[in-house]
Amino acid sequence: MFDFTPTEEQQALRTMVREFVEKEVKPKAPAYDAEPDPIKGIPWDIIQAANELGLKGLAVREELGGGGADSLTLGMLVEELAVGDLGTSVIYAQNWKVIQLLQNAGTEEQMKKYLVPLLEDPVGCCAVAMKESESGSDHMLPHKDPKAGPKMSCIKDGDHVILNGTKEFISNGYIAHLYIIFGRSNPKAPISEGMSAFIVPRDLPGVDNYEGFTVGRVYDKIGERLAGNAELIFQDCRVPSANMIFDWDTALRDWVKISPQSNAYAGASTLGVGWAAFDRALEYTQMRIQGVKPIIQHANISIKLADMYASLVAAQNMVRRGCWQADHPEHFDLRLARSIKPFCSKVVIKVALEAMQMFGGNGAMRDVGMEKLVRDATIFLHSDGCNDTLDRGTGELLAQYPVVR
Amino acid sequence: MNIIVCVKLIPDPEAPVHHYRIDDTGMKMETVQGVAPVVNPFCENAIEAGLQLKEAHGGKVTVLTVGPSSSQEALKRALRMGADDAVQVDGEDLSDPAPQVTAYLLARAIEKIGDFDLVICGRQAGDWDQGQVGCLTAECLNIPCVSLVKQIEMLDGGGTRVQRLAEEGYEVMELPTPALLTVTNEINQPRLTTVAGVLKTSKIKIPVWSKEDIGVDPDLLKSLGALMRMESLSIPEVSVECQIMAGDTPEEQGANRVKALREQKIN
Numbered sequence: 317m318f319d320f321t322p323t324e325e326q327q328a329l330r331t332m333v334r335e336f337v338e339k340e341v342k343p344k345a346p347a348y349d350a351e352p353d354p355i356k357g358i359p360w361d362i363i364q365a366a367n368e369l370g371l372k373g374l375a376v377r378e379e380l381g382g383g384g385a386d387s388l389t390l391g392m393l394v395e396e397l398a399v400g401d402l403g404t405s406v407i408y409a410q411n412w413k414v415i416q417l418l419q420n421a422g423t424e425e426q427m428k429k430y431l432v433p434l435l436e437d438p439v440g441c442c443a444v445a446m447k448e449s450e451s452g453s454d455h456m457l458p459h460k461d462p463k464a465g466p467k468m469s470c471i472k473d474g475d476h477v478i479l480n481g482t483k484e485f486i487s488n489g490y491i492a493h494l495y496i497i498f499g500r501s502n503p504k505a506p507i508s509e510g511m512s513a514f515i516v517p518r519d520l521p522g523v524d525n526y527e528g529f530t531v532g533r534v535y536d537k538i539g540e541r542l543a544g545n546a547e548l549i550f551q552d553c554r555v556p557s558a559n560m561i562f563d564w565d566t567a568l569r570d571w572v573k574i575s576p577q578s579n580a581y582a583g584a585s586t587l588g589v590g591w592a593a594f595d596r597a598l599e600y601t602q603m604r605i606q607g608v609k610p611i612i613q614h615a616n617i618s619i620k621l622a623d624m625y626a627s628l629v630a631a632q633n634m635v636r637r638g639c640w641q642a643d644h645p646e647h648f649d650l651r652l653a654r655s656i657k658p659f660c661s662k663v664v665i666k667v668a669l670e671a672m673q674m675f676g677g678n679g680a681m682r683d684v685g686m687e688k689l690v691r692d693a694t695i696f697l698h699s700d701g702c703n704d705t706l707d708r709g710t711g712e713l714l715a716q717y718p719v720v721r
Numbered sequence: 722m723n724i725i726v727c728v729k730l731i732p733d734p735e736a737p738v739h740h741y742r743i744d745d746t747g748m749k750m751e752t753v754q755g756v757a758p759v760v761n762p763f764c765e766n767a768i769e770a771g772l773q774l775k776e777a778h779g780g781k782v783t784v785l786t787v788g789p790s791s792s793q794e795a796l797k798r799a800l801r802m803g804a805d806d807a808v809q810v811d812g813e814d815l816s817d818p819a820p821q822v823t824a825y826l827l828a829r830a831i832e833k834i835g836d837f838d839l840v841i842c843g844r845q846a847g848d849w850d851q852g853q854v855g856c857l858t859a860e861c862l863n864i865p866c867v868s869l870v871k872q873i874e875m876l877d878g879g880g881t882r883v884q885r886l887a888e889e890g891y892e893v894m895e896l897p898t899p900a901l902l903t904v905t906n907e908i909n910q911p912r913l914t915t916v917a918g919v920l921k922t923s924k925i926k927i928p929v930w931s932k933e934d935i936g937v938d939p940d941l942l943k944s945l946g947a948l949m950r951m952e953s954l955s956i957p958e959v960s961v962e963c964q965i966m967a968g969d970t971p972e973e974q975g976a977n978r979v980k981a982l983r984e985q986k987i988n
Contacts, residue, residue: 325923332914370916
């Protein structure tokens with residue numbers, strides 16, 4: 317079974333990321349977060365510095381020039397990045413998720429054509445686009461009515477497919493150079509039998525852009541502001557059929573199987589915010605004197621800190637198990653995979669609020685940084701699937717096959 | 722050019738005081754569980770200086786330490802930063818060795834590595850802050866040494882020109898190679914480890930040299946160890962007292978503060 321004691325290599329990578337976070341992320345992220353214009357809040361220098369360390373390529377297979385890290389290792393690093401800044405963590409969670417998806421589902425030719433230039437690209441990131449204005453987490457629910465779900469059309473035209481439609485709320489949408497776009501290839505069938513997915517490059521070095529694909533607005537979010545969350549617009553965009561991943565019409569069904577780490581990485585991202593809030597609270601409560609003793613010695617504070625700690629450790633174990641099972645299909649349980657992010661986000665919003673309250677009035681001061689953590693902690697209540705939607709999906713699956721404890 | 726960098730793993734000097742304690746014997750300092758040891762920060766400056774010289778002039782950087790097996794972590798850190806080779810001298814039986822002992826062992830190992838232009842050490846280690854090992858190692862090797870170096874320049878005709886930190890400003894010195902330099906934190910900003918460095922290091926098996934391997938004279942080692950003996954060890958007590966200075970204006974309060982400091986003979 318699983319052993320989550322970090323290996324020497326995992327520990328060295330965590331140390332590397334922790335130091336990177338201290339040196340590059342923590343000093344810069346608050347100013348990017350405070351930019352009123354979200355485009356000016358894109359941390360290009362942080363992305364470039366992270367890629368110079370080799371972070372982006374860590375998920376790429378060794379034979380393609382990458383680091384070949386497994387999902388457990390990547391999940392640990394997503395968590396560490398989020399201790400510095402949630403948006404930065406999401407940038408890499410998306411990069412790694414898409415790279416892993418391409419490696420699991422793409423052809424050798426697709427990997428050589430897109431992953432090799434992506435590795436050489438100093439700032440290029442990845443994004444995956446499902447969400448549209450009328451459909452968010454439908455793909456996580458067993459909707460059978462063909463009217464439910466995304467509307468983006470993909471119509472075959474010779475050796476091309478023509479995409480029309482708009483995607484919204486796409487993490488890395490503004491900064492990506494490589495996209496996976498999900499569309500409706502059969503609008504008369506339920507989404508599980510009528511969706512296809514395509515690789516779409518944009519400004520990827522040495523690779524032509526496709527006409528008809530533009531990035532629309534960049535969203536002014538309350539948290540996770542550094543991840544360049546944007547709208548993607550497709551107007552008669554001709555994509556070569558050779559860019560299709562998965563099979564025609566069954567991409568959604570296959571995606572669930574082939575991108576098993578998605579929710580675990582989301583849990584890891586929000587978990588990092590929880591640790592950051594906890595670390596700040598632990599430090600502050602040892603320093604802040606009230607009634608001639610540090611407030612950590614006040615029973616109410618120490619009990620709360622103990623509860624926060626236990627909740628975060630429980631969430632961390634769940635994330636690690638989710639990452640581990642993503643690489644061990646024989647042990648994979650979709651119910652666990654989908655429970656991770658809701659559990660973690662509920663733990664983390666509670667921890668962030670408690671931590672902020674321990675700062676008293678200081679917690680409400682923007683320059684203290686606790687309010688950013690609270691804003692960031694709200695994001696994964698909905699991102700990567702609304703919590704209720706995921707829990708509803710899990711609930712339906714509970715009755716369908718036995719729960720193994 | 723071939724550079725040897727001597728490094729040391731130490732308890733994290735950034736850890737808060739209450740994470741340190743003296744063990745039951747009263748003669749050994751230890752940290753509470755969970756405080757990971759780190760590479761002495763001045764040694765990181767030495768590694769960085771070595772790597773920069775290699776990048777500018779070619780050659781290779783070999784890192785060297787004396788210590789127990791856990792001290793390999795310092796060597797691995799250097800390899801993850803970009804060093805080429807590493808050697809550990811087994812010091813499992815040496816708990817907090819005297820500087821003379823460490824210097825003698827390092828010198829013997831450096832002689833065994835051979836063919837070097839520069840040995841670079843940190844100016845001192847952040848645990849005991851004695852700052853002796855570098856210069857003593859040069860003495861053992863019978864090579865020139867400059868301490869507190871904040872800039873290194875290799876000269877076209879051979880040798881090196883260095884800037885040595887002084888009380889006010891710096892001194893410029895030239896010396897032939899091979900030589901030993903101890904560097905200050907002013908010299909550079911150490912780089913981070915990289916993914917490639919981590920992956921490379923996980924495949925490397927670092928050689929461990931015994932005292933016999935490097936031709937140590939056991940009697941000499943014993944006599945060097947006897948040059949220093951610890952009498953007692955204690956954690957300094959720090960007390961904080963808050964004074965509110967009298968005065969109707971900030972200027973008056975400031976003047977009173979200066980007067981009070983002078984009376985306490987604090988300049």
